[in-house]
Amino acid sequence: MLFLRPDCPDCGSNYIVKNGRIHNKKPKYKCQSCGRQFVENSTKKVISSQTKHLIDRLLLEKISLAGIARSTGVSQKWLQDYVNNKYASIERTAKVKPKKKFRLNVECDELWSFVDCKENKQWVWLAMDRETREIIGVYIGDRSEEGAKQLWNSLPPVYRQCAVCYTDFWAAYTCIFPSKRHQPVGKDSGKTNHIERFNNTLRQRVSRIVRKTLSFSKKLENHIGAIWYFIHHYNYVLSQ
Known part of the structure; x- marks a missing residue:
């Protein structure tokens, strides 16, 4: 039986080759035209920039991470990783307006x-x-x-x-x-x-x-x- 490989989700090319498997044994493919690697019918959720912007604003309010995860529909694990990376990159020096030398x-x-x-x-x-x-x-x-x-x-x-x-x-x-x-x-x-x-x-x-x-x-x-x-x-x- 002829095996039909999926088209590339980026460029639409059907010049596709198998490229191993992911952690749950689903086959991974690679597009020979544009180099994109992908899984057919992936269940992985892509977090939009709008959702990330909303999370950034919610982090400034008295809301727990569990509450933010429920409100935005992201997983708590993804949110914790996102917060870890964000807080690690925060500058530890206050940004203030220049002041003249007087009292x-x-x-x-x-x-x-x-x-x-x-x-x-x-x-x-x-x-x-x-x-x-x-x-x-x-x-x-x-x-x-x-x-x-x-x-x-x-x-x-x-x-x-x-x-x-x-x-x-x-x-x-x-x-x-x-x-x-x-x-x-x-x-x-x-x-x-x-x-x-x-x-x-x-x-x-x-x-x-x-x-x-x-x-x-x-x-x-x-x-x-x-x-x-x-x-x-x-x-x-x-x-x-």
Whole structure:
């Protein structure tokens, strides 16, 4: 009996040869005209660019990955791989508008979070420009002097030279921040109100750092990537 091979789905050529089998033993073909490799009647779902764009927007809302998978019709495995790759590529430096060298005011605070279990605490150290509301510095790690040091180092040079940083009375700040650039204040002073309000925004928009959640991170890299992804979006919206 004559065996009919399928036409190429790209160029329509019937100059087709067998090219092995895939994992489920279905035969794989190769087009000798254009080089396309394919499986006849493939059940593999191709994720459209529109769906990926929707997923990118949903990642900025307080929705679990399982919820995004249900809403968009993609598999949880594909979504997890997509998120892993996306968060791994996120830049870990805040993008802010250029500033002139004059007195700048910065508000700093730390936000509790965890990865995998609540014993694995990961504090989110944040610095905000009081005038522009931009997030200018971020560090995610423990609540030690090292965390304060990394936050200070994450500030753009103009802020380290000209800004006064208002913080709470956590001792790590005093140990690391230069005295001329640092002013500890109480909550009643109102000088850290904006960064404390941003903490609430972050908890409302990033499900991984809600205090009681089933959407917590299991990998530190994804935890950091998700927070940076939202911060880049936040600063971008401010610049528009």
